[in-house]
Amino acid sequence: MRHICLALCLSVLALPGLAQEIEARKVYPGTGDHSLRIISTADLDVFHPYILAFQKARPDLTVEYSVASSVELYKAIRAEAEYDLALSSAMDLQMQLANDGFAQGYRSTRTDALPDWARWRDLIYAFTAEPAVVVLSTKVLGDRPLPATRQDLINLLRTHPDRFVNAVGTYDVRESGLGYLFATQEARSTDAYWRLSEVMGRLLPRLFCCSSQMVEEVIAGDLALAYNVLGSYASERLARETDDTIRIVRMEDFANVMLRTAIIPANARNTDDAGAMMDWLLEVGLRESADAWPLPPLNKSSAAATTGFGPIRLGPALMIYLDPLNRRAFLEEWENALEQ
Amino acid sequence: MIPQISIGRRLTALLAGVAAVLSLLSWSMVSGLARQAAAQSQDNVLAASATTIAETVRSEQGEVRLELPYSAFSMLGAISEDRVFYKVTAGGTLLTGYADLPAPRADPASGRITFQTEDYLGEAVRTASVRRNVLAGTRAVPVDVTVAQTLGGVRAISGQLSRTAAGLSIAFFIVAVGLSALAARTSLRPLNSFAQAVSRRGPSDLRPLRRDTPSELAPLRSALNRLMDRLGQSIRRSEDFIAEAAHRVRTPLATVRTQAEIALRSAPDADARQRLRQIIRAVDESSRSAGQLLDHATVAFRAEDLAQDRMDLGVLVTQTAAALEPTATMKDIRLELDTAPAHVNGDAVLLDSALRNILDNAIKYSPEETTVRIKVRAAEKTARITVSDDGPGLGDGPARALTGRFCRGSNTEGIIGSGLGLTIAAEVLEAHGGQLDLGPNPEGNGTCVTFVLPSA
Amino acid sequence: MRYLLVEDNAELADSVVKRLAMDGHAVDHALTLADADACLRTARYDLILLDVMLPDGDGRDFLARSRAQIETPVIVLTARAQVSDRVGALNQGADDYITKPFDFSELEARVRAVLRRRGGSARNEITLGTALFDPMSGNLRLGEDNVALRNRETRLLEVFARHPGQTFSKGQLLDRLFSFDADVTENAIEVYVGRLRRQIGPLGLRIETVRGLGYRLETE
Numbered sequence A: 001m002r003h004i005c006l007a008l009c010l011s012v013l014a015l016p017g018l019a020q021e022i023e024a025r026k027v028y029p030g031t032g033d034h035s036l037r038i039i040s041t042a043d044l045d046v047f048h049p050y051i052l053a054f055q056k057a058r059p060d061l062t063v064e065y066s067v068a069s070s071v072e073l074y075k076a077i078r079a080e081a082e083y084d085l086a087l088s089s090a091m092d093l094q095m096q097l098a099n100d101g102f103a104q105g106y107r108s109t110r111t112d113a114l115p116d117w118a119r120w121r122d123l124i125y126a127f128t129a130e131p132a133v134v135v136l137s138t139k140v141l142g143d144r145p146l147p148a149t150r151q152d153l154i155n156l157l158r159t160h161p162d163r164f165v166n167a168v169g170t171y172d173v174r175e176s177g178l179g180y181l182f183a184t185q186e187a188r189s190t191d192a193y194w195r196l197s198e199v200m201g202r203l204l205p206r207l208f209c210c211s212s213q214m215v216e217e218v219i220a221g222d223l224a225l226a227y228n229v230l231g232s233y234a235s236e237r238l239a240r241e242t243d244d245t246i247r248i249v250r251m252e253d254f255a256n257v258m259l260r261t262a263i264i265p266a267n268a269r270n271t272d273d274a275g276a277m278m279d280w281l282l283e284v285g286l287r288e289s290a291d292a293w294p295l296p297p298l299n300k301s302s303a304a305a306t307t308g309f310g311p312i313r314l315g316p317a318l319m320i321y322l323d324p325l326n327r328r329a330f331l332e333e334w335e336n337a338l339e340q
Numbered sequence B: 001m002i003p004q005i006s007i008g009r010r011l012t013a014l015l016a017g018v019a020a021v022l023s024l025l026s027w028s029m030v031s032g033l034a035r036q037a038a039a040q041s042q043d044n045v046l047a048a049s050a051t052t053i054a055e056t057v058r059s060e061q062g063e064v065r066l067e068l069p070y071s072a073f074s075m076l077g078a079i080s081e082d083r084v085f086y087k088v089t090a091g092g093t094l095l096t097g098y099a100d101l102p103a104p105r106a107d108p109a110s111g112r113i114t115f116q117t118e119d120y121l122g123e124a125v126r127t128a129s130v131r132r133n134v135l136a137g138t139r140a141v142p143v144d145v146t147v148a149q150t151l152g153g154v155r156a157i158s159g160q161l162s163r164t165a166a167g168l169s170i171a172f173f174i175v176a177v178g179l180s181a182l183a184a185r186t187s188l189r190p191l192n193s194f195a196q197a198v199s200r201r202g203p204s205d206l207r208p209l210r211r212d213t214p215s216e217l218a219p220l221r222s223a224l225n226r227l228m229d230r231l232g233q234s235i236r237r238s239e240d241f242i243a244e245a246a247h248r249v250r251t252p253l254a255t256v257r258t259q260a261e262i263a264l265r266s267a268p269d270a271d272a273r274q275r276l277r278q279i280i281r282a283v284d285e286s287s288r289s290a291g292q293l294l295d296h297a298t299v300a301f302r303a304e305d306l307a308q309d310r311m312d313l314g315v316l317v318t319q320t321a322a323a324l325e326p327t328a329t330m331k332d333i334r335l336e337l338d339t340a341p342a343h344v345n346g347d348a349v350l351l352d353s354a355l356r357n358i359l360d361n362a363i364k365y366s367p368e369e370t371t372v373r374i375k376v377r378a379a380e381k382t383a384r385i386t387v388s389d390d391g392p393g394l395g396d397g398p399a400r401a402l403t404g405r406f407c408r409g410s411n412t413e414g415i416i417g418s419g420l421g422l423t424i425a426a427e428v429l430e431a432h433g434g435q436l437d438l439g440p441n442p443e444g445n446g447t448c449v450t451f452v453l454p455s456a
Numbered sequence C: 001m002r003y004l005l006v007e008d009n010a011e012l013a014d015s016v017v018k019r020l021a022m023d024g025h026a027v028d029h030a031l032t033l034a035d036a037d038a039c040l041r042t043a044r045y046d047l048i049l050l051d052v053m054l055p056d057g058d059g060r061d062f063l064a065r066s067r068a069q070i071e072t073p074v075i076v077l078t079a080r081a082q083v084s085d086r087v088g089a090l091n092q093g094a095d096d097y098i099t100k101p102f103d104f105s106e107l108e109a110r111v112r113a114v115l116r117r118r119g120g121s122a123r124n125e126i127t128l129g130t131a132l133f134d135p136m137s138g139n140l141r142l143g144e145d146n147v148a149l150r151n152r153e154t155r156l157l158e159v160f161a162r163h164p165g166q167t168f169s170k171g172q173l174l175d176r177l178f179s180f181d182a183d184v185t186e187n188a189i190e191v192y193v194g195r196l197r198r199q200i201g202p203l204g205l206r207i208e209t210v211r212g213l214g215y216r217l218e219t220e
Helices: A044-057 A070-079 A091-099 A150-159 A175-187 A192-201 A212-221 A229-237 A271-283 A300-307 A316-322 A324-338 B007-055 B070-079 B153-199 B217-265 B270-304 B313-330 B348-365 B419-431 C009-023 C033-042 C061-065 C083-091 C104-117 C151-162 C169-175 C186-203
Strands: A024-026 A035-040 A064-066 A085-088 A123-135 A168-171 A206-208 A227-230 A244-248 A257-265 B058-060 B063-065 B084-088 B095-096 B113-120 B121-136 B141-149 B309-312 B335-339 B343-346 B369-378 B382-388 B437-438 B447-454 C002-006 C024-030 C045-051 C075-079 C096-099 C125-129 C133-134 C139-142 C145-148 C206-210 C215-216
Touching: A024 A044, A024 B437, A035 A271, A044 A064, A044 A229, A044 A271, A070 A085, A070 A091, A085 A091, A085 A227, A085 A271, A091 A123, A091 A175, A091 A316, A123 A212, A123 A271, A123 C009, A123 C033, A123 C139, A150 A192, A168 A175, A168 A212, A175 A192, A175 A227, A175 A257, A175 A324, A192 B113, A206 A212, A212 A227, A212 A229, A227 A229, A229 A244, A257 A271, A271 C083, A316 A324, A316 B070, A324 B095, B007 B070, B007 B121, B007 B141, B007 B153, B058 B121, B063 B121, B070 B084, B070 B141, B084 B121, B113 C215, B141 B153, B141 B217, B153 B217, B153 C125, B217 B270, B217 C009, B217 C169, B270 B419, B270 B447, B270 C169, B309 B313, B309 B348, B313 B335, B313 B369, B313 C104, B343 B348, B343 B447, B348 B369, B348 B419, B348 B447, B382 C215, B419 B437, B419 B447, C002 C009, C002 C033, C009 C024, C033 C045, C033 C061, C045 C061, C045 C104, C061 C075, C061 C206, C075 C104, C096 C104, C133 C151, C139 C186, C145 C186, C151 C169, C151 C186, C151 C215, C169 C186, C169 C215, C186 C206
Parallel strands: A035 A064, A035 A085, A168 A206, A168 A227, B335 B369, C002 C024, C002 C045, C045 C075, C075 C096
Antiparallel strands: A024 A064, A085 A257, A123 A227, A123 A244, A123 A257, B058 B063, B084 B095, B084 B141, B113 B121, B121 B141, B309 B343, B369 B382, B382 B447, B437 B447, C125 C133, C133 C139, C139 C145, C206 C215
């Protein structure tokens, strides 16, 4: 399969081969000579406790944790870089990898316990369900109530453009895989997305690669509002803040719930330990109690209760927006909306 | 040769075989239909997907444009978790999708959908292709849309249905085997009852079978009747033969004996008389031996399939004693009967034969002008005939040994007898589940013979 | 007595006729059942001796067929000794049967038994002096005096009565009185003669001893 040339030329993603941009790497040395190489989109400090806990059970295992953007991760796996486990928040890219044969099957009693919506075949398994949220500073609200819907948000932005000029942040969907996923799914689900985008476009929005940066800027006061931020990051970061003027708002009209997924790459060497890690992640993901893990559990009922919507469906339909023609068309529209 | 397997089992096996074939047939038919139906529904969805994509193809400023609608893939994702591939070409140039996805082998007619099963990325895929001609600038460009999906879902569905069908077929088979066994048993019932009717018959019942039988058994019945008829004829012939043989032997013996008696009347000297007496005794002895051998053979023959007629021993004893009365009178021997009703089940002919032999002995060995006492008594579980005489007794040998074949007591010289009498009686009683007791007469110096038989 | 002998074996028939004649019986002989029918139509018999196997049929079938017309007692002569045959013969109307070869004294005993069962026959009484002797029953009568003889005594007296004035040796008497299967000495004859003398003496009958020759019955 390796030698088959896939002409799926995603214009943005089609970058030359093996030179991935690894943002951070950390090795957790074990006592034995086995090592497990993980590539992930989750920041090191977010995932750190998971690795420590896993290593407590497997002290012999050396864990090598590399952080990359979802696009870089996708490219790395496609270029057959040697990783044993790939954890990504970009469901569509993971889906494309699995569909195109870059993931290998894995089954255990753990995976069998997963609900159907949290897996695709025996290739992709979800271990968190993370909603997209709005983070905003209440200072800009004045006497207005917290916006509950996109329409509220549009009204707020239109009423007080002065408060938001240069102070609205969102994903640069051209660079962020997750941002692109959120944007396409939202555009598919609600027409308010484009209206909101146009409103934001007039306010000279600032574009980001990652949720964490947006949250930091809101906390720093440089941003009044960050749209489509990963709720998990925001909660985790804000829990460390004392400033109660910053609020996490979940949209009630529609909210994306992203599933963070894991695949075992087709060329993985240490599949046994990758499977063990997968099982362990699923065990944490399926936990009933709201333990103090940085990432929220899969628990569908809680996700459904807080957002009113199910998570983004795993399946080949996710690949639709990755099609170069579709992507070009979507980005054109997006750029028209946001870069006025 | 026909193997000795029961017809019931063979019939069951045959019917079960038919059921197995039917089960297999229905299973393969259902499986085939399931496969077909699953493949058909996949084809339908693939066609819908390709058509949906093709419908978005348009020309903008001389350029062919299209967008993949979300539904084109979501409908494929809805039917199964199969991998999806696609490819759109315009005039042979790739527009988007997987470049190496196999294209339709023949140019599809516009608007018509062609399906193919191909191998792609190491897996079998089903492809649906549709062509649409788009006017790009001044010329019409054929746009081919191909959507492919792996066959896992179809196989899973048809496999599932096939397993269900297999389960049903096995269940059908099991039920059919049960019913087959039942049917076999039911259809063999007339045969069994026919066999019972034959086996219930007495040993000498050779009358033709008259019972109604199913038409299939009619040949068996008539064959059996013919066989019994022939058997009956054969038995009659051999009986006639024995009678003829006995007649042929015994008639000349009778002539000899009579002539000897006549000669004895007129023989003057003692030597001649002595010789004539010896002739007569030899004749008597051979005749008696022949009779007893025949009796003995009769016992052996009839004991194999003993008749179980209910009878009163008292009546039997009275009749048998009456037949021997003249012989006893010749010696002025009195036969003293003391009978009470005593019922037993058995063969009257054999019991008569046994008693006759014993009485014959008693009369023969008893001195003149004595009494032979015959007593019949019934106890709770046994019926007894006691024959006691005032004869010389049993001698010194063990009583049991006397009932052995051709044994005679040590003190019977001068009396004609083959020694089979006691043996015959003992065998008859044994065949009836009884026994013959021999002992000294407690009321005199003779012998006491007791028949012990189970009461009826 | 008058017998009808139905027997297809001429030699046997001849000897039987001869043997019975020695005892003073008249015997007609029929070779076939047809002959027997003819005889029965023309004469009356005291007893029929019937063979079973005859050229023109089975004696037992003849018996069963003609039993209604014939009142004469029948003793079947059979070569078969089997019990079932004996029973068969009696069931078909025979009064008794006797198996070939037969002892004539047994035959006579059976004839007597049959005739006794049939009610006796006065015609067979023999006059001995002033007394009447019935060899069938062993009865000896003189006026009111009645003597019942035992079988041996009756037989002994019958021998003398049927041959008036004849002297019989002990050997001759032995042969006539006893079966041949018993070893009886001539002393036994002396015993029986002695007993008969004591029985018949009061009726005026005497058995003389003829020295060296034997015994003779004196009726005067």
